[in-house]
Amino acid sequence: MTDVKVLHETGKHGDLQERVESILDEVVPLVRETTRLELPALVVFRIIDPETWQADSEADLTGFVSRFRARRPRWHAPAIGLVERMSLRQFRKVAPLLGGVLVMGATTAGPAEQSQTMLVPEALAHSGVLSSPYYLTQLVIHELVHHAQNLATLHREAWAAEKPSAFLRAGSIKFVEEGHAYWVDQQVTRRLFGEPKNIHTAPTTIQSDVYQAALKNRRIARMRRGPDIYTKGRQLVAAAIESAGLSTFNGVWTDLSLLPVKHELEHPDRWAERLTAGTS
Template sequence: MTQTRFTVLDETQRHPDLAEQIDRILHRVAPTVKEISDLPLPEEVRFRLLTPKAWRDEARKSHHRTLARDIADLELTSQEIDAVRAGLRIMGFVPVLVWPVVLGSTLAAADGRRETIIAPRALHHGGLLVDEPALHQMVAHELVHQVQADGRSGAVWTTFFPQKRGITGRGASAVLEGHADWADHQVTTRLFGAPADHRQSPKSWRYRTHDALPGIRRLGPSRAAYEQGSRLITRAVAAGGTDLVNQVWKDAVFLPTEEEIADPDAWVRRIERGYLGA
């Protein structure tokens, strides 16, 4: 069995204690994440602590890497490519607006591996530095995202052209965030006796100001993606266990439709039919 290598890099050179704390949390939550998800851990799990500026730069680079991968993999017209590039130029300001309210972000790195980028100042603004259960929740949540990516075995869900990749954008978001939300609640309940909720952590004035900006929550996964997705996963696990849920990582055809997001039982029945070969 391959041993997972955990790497936590303090690229700010100002938060060695936080890097050590996150490393300890990773080692603490990883066995539970593996057990409850019934998915293997990646060979390497990488977390990077960045300054806000470096975090914003990495977020922008990630968008451009997504487009480059789409261009390499898909048959796109010049008009389609130009439209996305124009959108990226227009949306270049987004990381400036969102960084104080993003506690962690897992993305494809320049070397092709998954990594989680964190701005420690965002953890300060979000109240996680004084809320141990919530910090565990965030680390577990982002670790699950790395596990999900590894479980997809190269299938690409992060794309500007979901239909060309045979996925539904909303369905992918609901499954990714709902599964991670469900898992982090399971992990923190085991560790602390009740599910942690980072939304209850004490927020700074800057966090509250950015969080109140009109439309700010439309710039990332919606609250509905977490809440509806968590209900979706909870229902599927109750009906058929993690084996049923984990079919979605093997084949994107099992991603929920708009109708199935609102009707988890219909989604469960469809996966069961495919899983059992009916």
């Protein structure tokens, strides 16, 4: 049994809380059925302002770094501290654009086995998510999947026991996490609406001028270089599930050795073949 709480911590877009609650009531069983993963006993969605998003995102980053530091030799601490300071410095330079304009949703670690999803009304409006129930539904599903992933990996503890850098989403982890959430949100929105809904391919006319300008910001453009973790990740996950089956795929959440390696990111069929071979 999963208890759902939607907390409205800002006075803006007063109907958003009710909309998110209604979506969660409908999609919680569908996400559980589609993923075959459990959800935490308590699922929390918070509607917050950009400043709170920045502060809590920083806390999430430093929390993962602290867990990483605790698993490394003490003499590594100065180097880890330097990396943390540099990461925070870079994050703070783009945080106003991310939290206030670009980031549609973000799910972070909560207490114990819980997770929390942060939604910023201003960013949802700029991105166009608020313009259609389809896109808000997709977003809620996507972030809800991260709650299930976090419970399955115990906030990456299952991987970090063997490879501490897993706390920092090293290697293929970000592709698997985001690709899996994207695959699920497409499956569930197809079931709900007859076709998958994807805000990333929605008409740019629903985006604000502020949003489009933010995408062109030099620092944001630099962050977006390289493979699209959502599209590439979904291709990776879809190939694996189609070939090896969902039960086998779900082994990745507790077994580091099942995660794709570098050459398998470039050739999803090779990862799918390895997972499939493991079941024979």
